[in-house]
Amino acid sequence: MYGQSERQVGRGLTPSTVPVSEAYDIAVVGGGVAGCFAAATAADQGADVVQLERKSAEEAGHIACGDAMKSPTDPKKYPGPIDMSAIAADEDVLINGNIDQIEWWDEAIDVKKVLPYEGHSNVIDRYEFGQRLLEQTAACGVEQHFNTVVNGVLQGAQVEGVRAVRDGEPVGYTTKLVIDAGGSLSSVMANVDFVSLDAEPETSFEEPNYQQFGAAYREVLDTQAPVPYDNALVGKPLEEMGYIWYFPRTATQINVGLGLQMNKEPVELVDRLKEDIKGRPEYQEADFDTVNGMPNKLGAALGLRRPLDSMVAPGYITVGCNAGTTHPISGKGIRGAAVTGFSAGKHGAAAVHDDEDGFISEADLWDHNHYVYVRHGLGTHIAVKEPYNVAASHAGMENVRAAVALLPEDAIADVVSSDGNSLGVRSAVRLVSGVVQNALPLVSDGRLERLATTKRAVGRTLLDFVRTRRYVEKYERLYNNYPANRNDFFEWRDARDALDDAFNDELGISANQRKY
Numbered sequence: 001m002y003g004q005s006e007r008q009v010g011r012g013l014t015p016s017t018v019p020v021s022e023a024y025d026i027a028v029v030g031g032g033v034a035g036c037f038a039a040a041t042a043a044d045q046g047a048d049v050v051q052l053e054r055k056s057a058e059e060a061g062h063i064a065c066g067d068a069m070k071s072p073t074d075p076k077k078y079p080g081p082i083d084m085s086a087i088a089a090d091e092d093v094l095i096n097g098n099i100d101q102i103e104w105w106d107e108a109i110d111v112k113k114v115l116p117y118e119g120h121s122n123v124i125d126r127y128e129f130g131q132r133l134l135e136q137t138a139a140c141g142v143e144q145h146f147n148t149v150v151n152g153v154l155q156g157a158q159v160e161g162v163r164a165v166r167d168g169e170p171v172g173y174t175t176k177l178v179i180d181a182g183g184s185l186s187s188v189m190a191n192v193d194f195v196s197l198d199a200e201p202e203t204s205f206e207e208p209n210y211q212q213f214g215a216a217y218r219e220v221l222d223t224q225a226p227v228p229y230d231n232a233l234v235g236k237p238l239e240e241m242g243y244i245w246y247f248p249r250t251a252t253q254i255n256v257g258l259g260l261q262m263n264k265e266p267v268e269l270v271d272r273l274k275e276d277i278k279g280r281p282e283y284q285e286a287d288f289d290t291v292n293g294m295p296n297k298l299g300a301a302l303g304l305r306r307p308l309d310s311m312v313a314p315g316y317i318t319v320g321c322n323a324g325t326t327h328p329i330s331g332k333g334i335r336g337a338a339v340t341g342f343s344a345g346k347h348g349a350a351a352v353h354d355d356e357d358g359f360i361s362e363a364d365l366w367d368h369n370h371y372v373y374v375r376h377g378l379g380t381h382i383a384v385k386e387p388y389n390v391a392a393s394h395a396g397m398e399n400v401r402a403a404v405a406l407l408p409e410d411a412i413a414d415v416v417s418s419d420g421n422s423l424g425v426r427s428a429v430r431l432v433s434g435v436v437q438n439a440l441p442l443v444s445d446g447r448l449e450r451l452a453t454t455k456r457a458v459g460r461t462l463l464d465f466v467r468t469r470r471y472v473e474k475y476e477r478l479y480n481n482y483p484a485n486r487n488d489f490f491e492w493r494d495a496r497d498a499l500d501d502a503f504n505d506e507l508g509i510s511a512n513q514r515k516y
Contacts, residue, residue, distance in 0.1 A: 023174045024050045024143075025352045027162055029150050029188050030181030031060045033337035034320025034344075036133040037080055038179045040140040041345025044081040047352055050173060051137065052148045052164060060146060061130020062291050064218055064298035066247055067255050068099070068233055069129075069334045070121040076376075077335050080342040082136045092128040094249050099123060103232045104404060104412070109447040111405045114232075115413045121233070123247045123255060127291045150182070153191045157198035158315030158360055162188060176352045177360055179344045180318040181337075184213050184301045189318060197314045199362055204310035204489050208324065210262055212305035212515065214242075217269035218257025220289035220296040226251035227282045236276075237401050240264035241393055244276055253289060259328070261304055261393065263515075269299060303327060305515070306386035307372065307379045309493055312365035317344040325372070327382050327389075339378045343371045363486045373482035380479035384472050387503060388415050391468040394509050398453040399461040405442055406462065408434025414469070435462060464507050471503045 028039040031053030039051040053060050071077050072095055078084045088095040097120035104113040138144055145166055152163035154174065161174040180188040194203045230251035236244040242260030249255060258273050260266075277283040288295035307324040311317055320326055325336035351364040372379035392400045404412060411431055442448050448458070478499060483492045504514050 021172055022050070024048050025175065026050075026177045026179060026348060027052060027173045027175045028142075028179045028181060028345075029162060029186070030183065030320075031055065031134055031144075031146075032063055032130065032181060032183070032320065033133065033334055034322075034341035035179075035181035036137040037078075037082060037338045037341030038181055038319055038345040038348070039142040039341075040082050040137040041080040041342050042179070042349040043137075043141040043345075045346060045349035045353070047349040049141070050143045050145060052150055052162070052173070053134075053144065053146050054149045055146065057134075057144075057146045058292055060134055062127045062296075062298065063130060064216060064257075064300035065126050065333065066218070066245060066257065066328070067124050067126045067249070067334075068121055068247060069095070069124050070117075071119065071335075072122065078338045080338075080345070081140055082133065087129065087132045087136070090128070090132060092125060093132060094125045094128070095122045096250075097122060098248065098250070099231060099233055101232045103229060103234045105234060105236045106401055106405060107236070109401070109405060109442070109450050111442075111447075113404065113409050113412060115409055117233070123233070123249045125249060127296075150187055151191075153178070153188060155192060155197065155315070159192055159197070159313065160315060176315070176355060177348050177365075178316050179341075179348055180316065180322055181320050181341060182322060184303045184321045186318070186322045188316075189322060192313070192316060194313055198359070199314055201490075203313050204362055204486060204493075205313040205316075206309040208303070208305060208308065212303065212324070213262045214259050214302050214304040214328075215262060215266075215269065215299070216257060216259035216302055217273060217299040218245075218255055218297065219273065220249070220253065220255050221277075221283060221286040222289055223252045223254060223282050223286045224284075225282065227254060237397060238267070238272070239397060240267055241397055241400075242267065244273070254283075256283075259302065262301075263393070304389065306383040309496070310362070310369055310489065311340070311344075311372070312362050312368055314362060315360045317348055317365055317368055319344045325379060325382060327386065332378065332382065336378060336382060339376055340372055343368050343376070347371065366484075366486045370482060370484050373479055374484070380476065380482070383479050384476045385415070387468050387471055387475060390503070390509075390515055391464050391507060393515070394507055394513070395457075395461040395464060396453075398451045399457050402448055402451050402453055402458040403461045403465060405448070406435045406438045406458070407431075407465070408438065410434075411465075431466070467506050468503075471499075471506065474499055 025048040026042050028035050028051045039049050043049045072088050073085045099121035100117050102115040148164050148166040150162045150164045154161040159178050163172050180186050182188050194205050197203050230248045234246040238244050240260045241264050244258040247255040303321045303324045305324045311323045319340040320337035325340045326333040347368040351360050483489050
Protein backbone atom coordinates (compact mmCIF):
# COMPACT_ATOMS: atom_id res chain seq x y z
CA MET A 1 0.00 0.00 0.00
CA TYR A 2 2.83 2.42 0.81
CA GLY A 3 5.75 2.76 -1.58
CA GLN A 4 7.90 4.05 1.25
CA SER A 5 10.90 6.31 1.11
CA GLU A 6 12.52 8.21 3.96
CA ARG A 7 13.58 11.81 3.47
CA GLN A 8 14.82 12.69 6.94
CA VAL A 9 14.70 10.62 10.09
CA GLY A 10 16.43 12.82 12.62
CA ARG A 11 19.97 13.41 13.77
CA GLY A 12 21.77 10.22 14.79
CA LEU A 13 18.97 7.93 13.64
CA THR A 14 18.73 5.63 10.64
CA PRO A 15 15.82 3.66 9.17
CA SER A 16 17.20 0.46 10.67
CA THR A 17 17.21 1.93 14.18
CA VAL A 18 13.81 3.61 13.89
CA PRO A 19 11.30 0.88 13.08
CA VAL A 20 7.84 1.88 11.86
CA SER A 21 5.91 0.31 14.70
CA GLU A 22 2.51 1.97 14.99
CA ALA A 23 -0.26 2.54 12.44
CA TYR A 24 -3.24 4.91 12.52
CA ASP A 25 -5.63 6.46 10.04
CA ILE A 26 -4.51 9.98 10.99
CA ALA A 27 -1.64 11.43 12.98
CA VAL A 28 -2.16 14.96 14.29
CA VAL A 29 1.11 16.63 15.18
CA GLY A 30 0.66 19.25 17.89
CA GLY A 31 -1.38 19.71 21.04
CA GLY A 32 -2.45 23.34 20.60
CA VAL A 33 -5.83 24.71 19.55
CA ALA A 34 -5.58 23.60 15.92
CA GLY A 35 -4.27 20.17 16.87
CA CYS A 36 -7.03 19.56 19.41
CA PHE A 37 -9.84 20.69 17.12
CA ALA A 38 -8.42 18.57 14.28
CA ALA A 39 -7.89 15.44 16.36
CA ALA A 40 -11.22 15.65 18.20
CA THR A 41 -13.17 16.26 14.99
CA ALA A 42 -11.47 13.46 13.04
CA ALA A 43 -12.06 10.98 15.86
CA ASP A 44 -15.67 12.12 16.16
CA GLN A 45 -16.01 11.35 12.43
CA GLY A 46 -14.85 7.77 13.05
CA ALA A 47 -11.14 7.95 12.22
CA ASP A 48 -8.46 6.19 14.27
CA VAL A 49 -6.42 9.19 15.46
CA VAL A 50 -3.20 9.66 17.38
CA GLN A 51 -2.18 13.13 18.62
CA LEU A 52 1.54 13.75 19.11
CA GLU A 53 2.68 16.47 21.52
CA ARG A 54 6.31 17.24 22.38
CA LYS A 55 5.52 18.47 25.91
CA SER A 56 4.55 16.37 28.90
CA ALA A 57 0.88 15.98 29.80
CA GLU A 58 1.38 18.42 32.68
CA GLU A 59 3.07 21.08 30.53
CA ALA A 60 0.95 20.73 27.39
CA GLY A 61 -1.34 23.63 26.60
CA HIS A 62 1.15 26.23 27.84
CA ILE A 63 1.71 28.28 24.70
CA ALA A 64 3.03 31.79 24.08
CA CYS A 65 0.03 33.75 22.88
CA GLY A 66 -1.65 37.10 23.39
CA ASP A 67 -4.64 35.08 24.59
CA ALA A 68 -7.43 37.39 23.39
CA MET A 69 -10.50 35.37 22.47
CA LYS A 70 -13.94 36.53 21.36
CA SER A 71 -17.27 34.65 21.20
CA PRO A 72 -15.91 31.28 22.40
CA THR A 73 -19.35 29.67 22.58
CA ASP A 74 -20.39 30.64 19.04
CA PRO A 75 -20.53 27.30 17.13
CA LYS A 76 -19.74 28.97 13.80
CA LYS A 77 -16.54 30.43 15.20
CA TYR A 78 -15.60 27.32 17.20
CA PRO A 79 -17.20 24.40 15.37
CA GLY A 80 -16.90 20.71 16.12
CA PRO A 81 -17.34 18.26 18.98
CA ILE A 82 -15.31 20.14 21.60
CA ASP A 83 -17.75 21.57 24.16
CA MET A 84 -16.71 25.21 24.30
CA SER A 85 -19.62 26.08 26.61
CA ALA A 86 -18.23 23.70 29.23
CA ILE A 87 -14.77 25.23 28.86
CA ALA A 88 -16.19 28.76 29.11
CA ALA A 89 -18.00 27.78 32.32
CA ASP A 90 -14.70 26.78 33.96
CA GLU A 91 -13.73 29.79 36.09
CA ASP A 92 -10.02 28.95 35.87
CA VAL A 93 -10.06 29.60 32.11
CA LEU A 94 -11.07 33.24 32.74
CA ILE A 95 -13.68 33.59 30.01
CA ASN A 96 -15.34 36.48 31.80
CA GLY A 97 -16.06 39.06 29.09
CA ASN A 98 -13.74 41.60 30.68
CA ILE A 99 -12.70 43.38 27.46
CA ASP A 100 -14.93 45.97 25.77
CA GLN A 101 -12.44 48.18 23.92
CA ILE A 102 -9.10 48.35 22.12
CA GLU A 103 -6.64 51.12 22.94
CA TRP A 104 -3.60 52.29 20.98
CA TRP A 105 -1.09 54.33 22.95
CA ASP A 106 1.68 56.29 21.29
CA GLU A 107 3.07 57.93 24.38
CA ALA A 108 6.00 59.65 22.65
CA ILE A 109 3.57 61.90 20.77
CA ASP A 110 0.79 61.81 23.36
CA VAL A 111 -1.76 60.03 21.16
CA LYS A 112 -4.36 57.57 22.38
CA LYS A 113 -6.94 55.90 20.13
CA VAL A 114 -9.87 54.11 21.74
CA LEU A 115 -11.92 51.68 19.65
CA PRO A 116 -15.06 50.05 21.03
CA TYR A 117 -15.02 46.25 20.91
CA GLU A 118 -18.30 45.12 19.42
CA GLY A 119 -19.36 42.41 21.85
CA HIS A 120 -17.12 41.63 24.77
CA SER A 121 -13.84 39.77 24.39
CA ASN A 122 -11.75 37.81 26.88
CA VAL A 123 -8.11 37.49 27.84
CA ILE A 124 -7.93 33.88 28.89
CA ASP A 125 -5.60 31.74 30.96
CA ARG A 126 -3.97 30.01 28.02
CA TYR A 127 -2.60 27.10 30.05
CA GLU A 128 -5.93 26.23 31.67
CA PHE A 129 -7.67 26.60 28.31
CA GLY A 130 -5.11 24.32 26.65
CA GLN A 131 -5.49 21.69 29.35
CA ARG A 132 -9.29 21.64 28.98
CA LEU A 133 -8.94 21.29 25.20
CA LEU A 134 -6.63 18.31 25.58
CA GLU A 135 -8.98 16.66 28.09
CA GLN A 136 -11.93 17.03 25.75
CA THR A 137 -9.88 15.78 22.80
CA ALA A 138 -9.02 12.62 24.72
CA ALA A 139 -12.70 12.19 25.62
CA CYS A 140 -13.50 12.12 21.87
CA GLY A 141 -11.47 8.92 21.54
CA VAL A 142 -8.10 10.36 20.47
CA GLU A 143 -4.98 8.50 21.59
CA GLN A 144 -2.57 11.10 22.93
CA HIS A 145 1.19 10.58 23.05
CA PHE A 146 2.99 13.21 25.10
CA ASN A 147 6.78 13.63 25.35
CA THR A 148 6.85 12.86 21.62
CA VAL A 149 9.18 14.92 19.42
CA VAL A 150 8.57 14.52 15.69
CA ASN A 151 11.86 14.68 13.80
CA GLY A 152 11.17 13.27 10.34
CA VAL A 153 8.61 12.04 7.85
CA LEU A 154 7.81 8.96 5.81
CA GLN A 155 6.82 9.68 2.27
CA GLY A 156 6.53 8.15 -1.15
CA ALA A 157 3.88 9.33 -3.60
CA GLN A 158 2.24 10.93 -0.58
CA VAL A 159 3.13 11.73 3.01
CA GLU A 160 2.80 8.36 4.75
CA GLY A 161 3.58 9.13 8.36
CA VAL A 162 6.14 10.62 10.71
CA ARG A 163 9.13 9.55 12.74
CA ALA A 164 9.56 10.64 16.32
CA VAL A 165 11.25 10.09 19.64
CA ARG A 166 8.79 9.27 22.42
CA ASP A 167 10.00 9.18 26.00
CA GLY A 168 13.54 8.97 24.65
CA GLU A 169 12.86 6.02 22.34
CA PRO A 170 12.57 6.12 18.51
CA VAL A 171 9.14 5.34 17.13
CA GLY A 172 7.44 5.58 13.75
CA TYR A 173 3.82 6.28 12.87
CA THR A 174 2.45 4.98 9.59
CA THR A 175 -0.70 6.84 8.53
CA LYS A 176 -3.03 7.57 5.67
CA LEU A 177 -2.97 11.26 6.53
CA VAL A 178 -0.82 13.64 8.59
CA ILE A 179 -2.44 16.81 9.96
CA ASP A 180 0.34 19.24 10.79
CA ALA A 181 -0.51 21.53 13.71
CA GLY A 182 3.10 21.97 14.75
CA GLY A 183 3.19 25.76 14.74
CA SER A 184 4.88 28.29 12.51
CA LEU A 185 8.25 26.50 12.41
CA SER A 186 6.85 22.98 12.08
CA SER A 187 9.43 20.21 11.78
CA VAL A 188 6.95 18.20 9.72
CA MET A 189 6.62 20.84 7.03
CA ALA A 190 10.38 21.35 7.06
CA ASN A 191 10.97 17.65 6.39
CA VAL A 192 8.39 17.02 3.66
CA ASP A 193 9.82 16.99 0.12
CA PHE A 194 6.80 18.56 -1.55
CA VAL A 195 8.39 18.52 -5.02
CA SER A 196 8.56 14.73 -5.10
CA LEU A 197 4.94 14.12 -4.08
CA ASP A 198 2.57 12.78 -6.73
CA ALA A 199 0.68 15.88 -7.89
CA GLU A 200 0.17 17.10 -11.46
CA PRO A 201 1.38 19.42 -12.85
CA GLU A 202 2.89 20.24 -9.42
CA THR A 203 1.77 20.34 -5.86
CA SER A 204 -0.60 23.20 -5.07
CA PHE A 205 0.89 23.52 -1.59
CA GLU A 206 2.64 26.80 -0.82
CA GLU A 207 5.65 26.71 1.50
CA PRO A 208 6.06 29.96 3.49
CA ASN A 209 9.42 31.65 3.95
CA TYR A 210 11.05 33.15 7.03
CA GLN A 211 10.21 36.75 6.04
CA GLN A 212 6.55 35.85 6.56
CA PHE A 213 7.03 35.08 10.27
CA GLY A 214 7.43 37.09 13.43
CA ALA A 215 8.99 36.63 16.85
CA ALA A 216 7.08 37.23 20.08
CA TYR A 217 7.64 37.07 23.83
CA ARG A 218 5.22 37.47 26.72
CA GLU A 219 5.05 37.37 30.50
CA VAL A 220 2.06 37.16 32.84
CA LEU A 221 2.46 39.52 35.79
CA ASP A 222 0.48 39.87 39.02
CA THR A 223 0.33 43.53 40.03
CA GLN A 224 -0.07 44.93 43.54
CA ALA A 225 -3.06 47.10 42.57
CA PRO A 226 -5.65 47.06 39.76
CA VAL A 227 -4.52 48.57 36.47
CA PRO A 228 -6.65 51.43 35.07
CA TYR A 229 -7.13 49.65 31.71
CA ASP A 230 -8.55 46.34 32.93
CA ASN A 231 -11.28 46.46 30.25
CA ALA A 232 -9.00 47.07 27.24
CA LEU A 233 -6.59 45.38 24.87
CA VAL A 234 -3.73 47.89 24.86
CA GLY A 235 -1.20 48.13 22.02
CA LYS A 236 1.84 50.40 21.71
CA PRO A 237 4.27 50.94 18.83
CA LEU A 238 7.57 49.08 18.79
CA GLU A 239 10.45 49.80 16.49
CA GLU A 240 10.90 47.54 13.44
CA MET A 241 7.19 47.11 12.68
CA GLY A 242 6.23 45.52 15.95
CA TYR A 243 4.07 46.33 18.93
CA ILE A 244 3.98 45.98 22.70
CA TRP A 245 0.79 44.79 24.35
CA TYR A 246 -0.87 44.87 27.76
CA PHE A 247 -3.72 42.34 27.85
CA PRO A 248 -5.47 42.18 31.26
CA ARG A 249 -6.71 38.75 32.31
CA THR A 250 -8.08 40.38 35.46
CA ALA A 251 -7.58 43.82 36.96
CA THR A 252 -4.36 42.59 38.63
CA GLN A 253 -3.11 39.83 36.29
CA ILE A 254 -1.75 41.17 33.01
CA ASN A 255 -0.37 39.42 29.94
CA VAL A 256 2.40 41.78 28.79
CA GLY A 257 4.36 41.07 25.64
CA LEU A 258 5.76 42.24 22.36
CA GLY A 259 6.44 41.00 18.85
CA LEU A 260 8.10 42.03 15.61
CA GLN A 261 8.43 40.88 12.03
CA MET A 262 11.40 38.72 11.10
CA ASN A 263 12.09 40.69 7.92
CA LYS A 264 13.13 43.65 10.07
CA GLU A 265 16.18 44.27 12.22
CA PRO A 266 16.13 42.02 15.32
CA VAL A 267 15.11 43.32 18.74
CA GLU A 268 16.18 41.81 22.09
CA LEU A 269 12.63 40.99 23.11
CA VAL A 270 13.11 40.24 26.81
CA ASP A 271 15.28 43.31 27.43
CA ARG A 272 12.99 45.53 25.38
CA LEU A 273 9.93 44.45 27.37
CA LYS A 274 11.77 45.06 30.65
CA GLU A 275 12.69 48.52 29.40
CA ASP A 276 9.05 49.31 28.70
CA ILE A 277 7.48 48.12 31.93
CA LYS A 278 10.18 49.33 34.34
CA GLY A 279 8.93 52.89 33.95
CA ARG A 280 5.27 52.03 34.51
CA PRO A 281 4.14 52.43 38.13
CA GLU A 282 1.57 49.64 37.94
CA TYR A 283 4.30 47.04 37.34
CA GLN A 284 6.56 48.06 40.19
CA GLU A 285 6.87 45.11 42.60
CA ALA A 286 4.80 42.92 40.27
CA ASP A 287 5.35 39.16 40.55
CA PHE A 288 5.30 36.48 37.88
CA ASP A 289 2.23 34.32 37.58
CA THR A 290 3.34 30.68 37.68
CA VAL A 291 2.53 27.51 35.76
CA ASN A 292 3.57 24.22 37.35
CA GLY A 293 5.72 26.17 39.77
CA MET A 294 7.64 28.04 37.05
CA PRO A 295 7.38 31.72 36.00
CA ASN A 296 4.75 32.16 33.32
CA LYS A 297 6.88 33.54 30.49
CA LEU A 298 7.34 32.20 26.97
CA GLY A 299 8.62 33.14 23.53
CA ALA A 300 7.63 31.83 20.13
CA ALA A 301 7.66 32.30 16.38
CA LEU A 302 4.35 33.11 14.73
CA GLY A 303 2.98 33.47 11.25
CA LEU A 304 2.60 37.05 9.95
CA ARG A 305 1.18 36.31 6.54
CA ARG A 306 -2.06 35.56 4.75
CA PRO A 307 -3.30 31.96 4.71
CA LEU A 308 -1.43 29.61 2.40
CA ASP A 309 -2.70 29.47 -1.19
CA SER A 310 -3.33 25.78 -0.62
CA MET A 311 -3.02 24.04 2.75
CA VAL A 312 -3.06 20.49 1.35
CA ALA A 313 -0.63 18.11 -0.33
CA PRO A 314 -0.90 14.36 -0.94
CA GLY A 315 -1.41 12.77 2.48
CA TYR A 316 -0.91 16.08 4.30
CA ILE A 317 -2.87 19.07 5.65
CA THR A 318 -1.44 21.97 7.63
CA VAL A 319 -3.52 24.08 10.00
CA GLY A 320 -3.36 27.00 12.42
CA CYS A 321 -0.29 29.20 12.65
CA ASN A 322 1.57 26.96 10.22
CA ALA A 323 -1.11 27.65 7.61
CA GLY A 324 -1.10 31.42 8.13
CA THR A 325 -4.60 31.48 9.62
CA THR A 326 -3.71 33.13 12.94
CA HIS A 327 -2.43 36.49 11.71
CA PRO A 328 -2.52 39.01 14.62
CA ILE A 329 -3.82 41.85 12.43
CA SER A 330 -7.02 39.85 11.87
CA GLY A 331 -7.74 39.52 15.60
CA LYS A 332 -8.63 35.88 15.04
CA GLY A 333 -5.63 33.89 16.26
CA ILE A 334 -7.28 31.26 18.46
CA ARG A 335 -10.36 31.22 16.23
CA GLY A 336 -8.28 30.73 13.08
CA ALA A 337 -6.59 27.73 14.66
CA ALA A 338 -9.92 26.25 15.75
CA VAL A 339 -11.67 26.65 12.39
CA THR A 340 -8.81 25.22 10.34
CA GLY A 341 -8.34 22.38 12.82
CA PHE A 342 -12.03 21.49 12.64
CA SER A 343 -12.01 21.61 8.85
CA ALA A 344 -8.90 19.44 8.56
CA GLY A 345 -10.34 16.89 10.96
CA LYS A 346 -13.70 16.76 9.18
CA HIS A 347 -12.49 16.70 5.59
CA GLY A 348 -9.41 14.63 6.38
CA ALA A 349 -11.51 11.93 8.04
CA ALA A 350 -13.89 11.94 5.05
CA ALA A 351 -10.98 11.48 2.63
CA VAL A 352 -9.63 8.57 4.67
CA HIS A 353 -13.07 6.98 4.92
CA ASP A 354 -13.71 7.29 1.17
CA ASP A 355 -10.23 6.15 0.14
CA GLU A 356 -10.33 3.21 -2.29
CA ASP A 357 -6.89 3.23 -3.90
CA GLY A 358 -4.57 3.77 -0.93
CA PHE A 359 -3.67 7.27 -2.08
CA ILE A 360 -4.95 10.51 -0.50
CA SER A 361 -4.56 13.13 -3.23
CA GLU A 362 -4.83 16.91 -3.11
CA ALA A 363 -8.19 16.61 -4.86
CA ASP A 364 -9.37 14.29 -2.07
CA LEU A 365 -8.49 16.97 0.50
CA TRP A 366 -9.54 20.05 -1.49
CA ASP A 367 -12.77 20.59 0.44
CA HIS A 368 -10.59 21.75 3.34
CA ASN A 369 -9.24 24.69 1.32
CA HIS A 370 -12.67 25.62 -0.02
CA TYR A 371 -14.30 25.43 3.39
CA VAL A 372 -11.70 27.70 5.01
CA TYR A 373 -11.83 30.30 2.23
CA VAL A 374 -15.44 30.22 1.05
CA ARG A 375 -17.94 28.06 2.92
CA HIS A 376 -16.78 29.31 6.31
CA GLY A 377 -14.98 32.41 5.04
CA LEU A 378 -12.42 32.93 7.78
CA GLY A 379 -9.51 32.41 5.40
CA THR A 380 -10.80 35.12 3.07
CA HIS A 381 -11.31 37.55 5.95
CA ILE A 382 -7.71 37.09 7.08
CA ALA A 383 -6.31 37.21 3.55
CA VAL A 384 -7.97 40.53 2.73
CA LYS A 385 -6.54 42.20 5.85
CA GLU A 386 -2.99 41.30 4.85
CA PRO A 387 -2.58 44.17 2.31
CA TYR A 388 -2.63 46.59 5.26
CA ASN A 389 0.35 44.79 6.77
CA VAL A 390 2.18 44.89 3.44
CA ALA A 391 1.51 48.62 3.09
CA ALA A 392 2.56 49.34 6.68
CA SER A 393 5.81 47.42 6.28
CA HIS A 394 6.59 49.42 3.16
CA ALA A 395 5.80 52.73 4.84
CA GLY A 396 7.97 52.15 7.92
CA MET A 397 7.10 52.45 11.58
CA GLU A 398 7.49 56.22 11.95
CA ASN A 399 5.12 56.88 9.06
CA VAL A 400 2.65 54.31 10.36
CA ARG A 401 2.66 56.00 13.75
CA ALA A 402 2.00 59.36 12.14
CA ALA A 403 -0.78 57.94 9.98
CA VAL A 404 -2.46 56.27 12.97
CA ALA A 405 -2.29 59.55 14.86
CA LEU A 406 -3.99 61.35 11.97
CA LEU A 407 -6.58 58.75 10.93
CA PRO A 408 -10.05 58.88 12.50
CA GLU A 409 -10.83 55.99 14.79
CA ASP A 410 -13.49 54.46 12.54
CA ALA A 411 -10.91 54.10 9.74
CA ILE A 412 -8.52 52.31 12.10
CA ALA A 413 -11.34 50.06 13.30
CA ASP A 414 -11.90 49.08 9.67
CA VAL A 415 -8.42 47.56 9.65
CA VAL A 416 -8.29 45.85 13.03
CA SER A 417 -11.85 44.76 13.70
CA SER A 418 -14.48 45.57 11.10
CA ASP A 419 -15.63 43.27 8.34
CA GLY A 420 -16.30 46.20 6.04
CA ASN A 421 -13.63 47.55 3.71
CA SER A 422 -15.45 49.78 1.26
CA LEU A 423 -14.25 53.31 0.51
CA GLY A 424 -17.00 55.12 -1.30
CA VAL A 425 -17.34 58.90 -1.77
CA ARG A 426 -19.01 59.44 1.60
CA SER A 427 -16.47 57.47 3.61
CA ALA A 428 -13.65 59.17 1.67
CA VAL A 429 -15.03 62.56 2.68
CA ARG A 430 -15.25 61.43 6.33
CA LEU A 431 -11.71 60.15 6.11
CA VAL A 432 -10.32 63.43 4.82
CA SER A 433 -12.36 65.41 7.35
CA GLY A 434 -11.12 63.23 10.19
CA VAL A 435 -7.48 63.53 9.12
CA VAL A 436 -7.72 67.31 8.94
CA GLN A 437 -9.41 67.50 12.34
CA ASN A 438 -6.73 65.31 13.95
CA ALA A 439 -3.89 67.13 12.21
CA LEU A 440 -4.66 70.56 13.64
CA PRO A 441 -3.62 69.94 17.27
CA LEU A 442 -0.79 67.53 16.33
CA VAL A 443 0.82 70.04 13.98
CA SER A 444 0.16 73.14 16.09
CA ASP A 445 2.03 71.83 19.12
CA GLY A 446 4.78 70.12 17.11
CA ARG A 447 4.09 66.55 18.23
CA LEU A 448 4.42 65.07 14.75
CA GLU A 449 7.85 66.66 14.46
CA ARG A 450 9.05 64.25 17.15
CA LEU A 451 8.84 61.43 14.62
CA ALA A 452 11.74 60.87 12.25
CA THR A 453 9.77 61.51 9.09
CA THR A 454 8.52 64.27 6.78
CA LYS A 455 5.13 65.69 5.87
CA ARG A 456 5.60 64.38 2.34
CA ALA A 457 6.26 60.83 3.59
CA VAL A 458 3.27 60.93 5.94
CA GLY A 459 1.06 62.22 3.15
CA ARG A 460 2.21 59.42 0.90
CA THR A 461 1.44 56.89 3.66
CA LEU A 462 -2.10 58.24 4.01
CA LEU A 463 -2.58 58.07 0.26
CA ASP A 464 -1.29 54.51 0.28
CA PHE A 465 -3.84 53.69 2.98
CA VAL A 466 -6.63 54.81 0.64
CA ARG A 467 -5.12 52.82 -2.24
CA THR A 468 -4.80 49.77 -0.03
CA ARG A 469 -8.44 49.91 1.02
CA ARG A 470 -9.45 49.87 -2.64
CA TYR A 471 -7.23 46.87 -3.33
CA VAL A 472 -8.69 45.09 -0.31
CA GLU A 473 -12.02 45.05 -2.15
CA LYS A 474 -10.35 43.45 -5.17
CA TYR A 475 -8.70 40.81 -3.01
CA GLU A 476 -11.99 40.09 -1.29
CA ARG A 477 -13.77 39.47 -4.60
CA LEU A 478 -10.96 37.16 -5.72
CA TYR A 479 -10.81 35.12 -2.50
CA ASN A 480 -14.59 34.80 -2.39
CA ASN A 481 -14.18 32.99 -5.70
CA TYR A 482 -11.53 30.57 -4.44
CA PRO A 483 -11.92 27.45 -6.63
CA ALA A 484 -14.20 24.66 -5.48
CA ASN A 485 -11.97 22.06 -7.14
CA ARG A 486 -8.26 21.65 -7.65
CA ASN A 487 -8.46 21.78 -11.45
CA ASP A 488 -9.23 25.50 -11.37
CA PHE A 489 -6.63 26.38 -8.75
CA PHE A 490 -3.65 27.26 -10.91
CA GLU A 491 -5.63 29.71 -13.04
CA TRP A 492 -6.97 31.32 -9.83
CA ARG A 493 -3.44 31.58 -8.44
CA ASP A 494 -2.25 33.30 -11.61
CA ALA A 495 -5.02 35.88 -11.19
CA ARG A 496 -4.08 36.41 -7.54
CA ASP A 497 -0.39 36.80 -8.44
CA ALA A 498 -1.34 39.41 -11.06
CA LEU A 499 -3.33 41.28 -8.40
CA ASP A 500 -0.30 41.13 -6.08
CA ASP A 501 1.87 42.63 -8.80
CA ALA A 502 -0.61 45.43 -9.46
CA PHE A 503 -0.88 46.22 -5.74
CA ASN A 504 2.89 46.26 -5.24
CA ASP A 505 3.33 48.45 -8.32
CA GLU A 506 0.67 50.85 -7.03
CA LEU A 507 2.58 51.28 -3.76
CA GLY A 508 5.97 51.37 -5.45
CA ILE A 509 7.33 48.23 -3.75
CA SER A 510 10.32 46.93 -5.69
CA ALA A 511 10.49 43.30 -6.76
CA ASN A 512 13.20 42.39 -4.26
CA GLN A 513 11.20 43.86 -1.35
CA ARG A 514 7.93 42.03 -2.01
CA LYS A 515 6.53 39.74 0.64
CA TYR A 516 4.89 37.31 -1.78
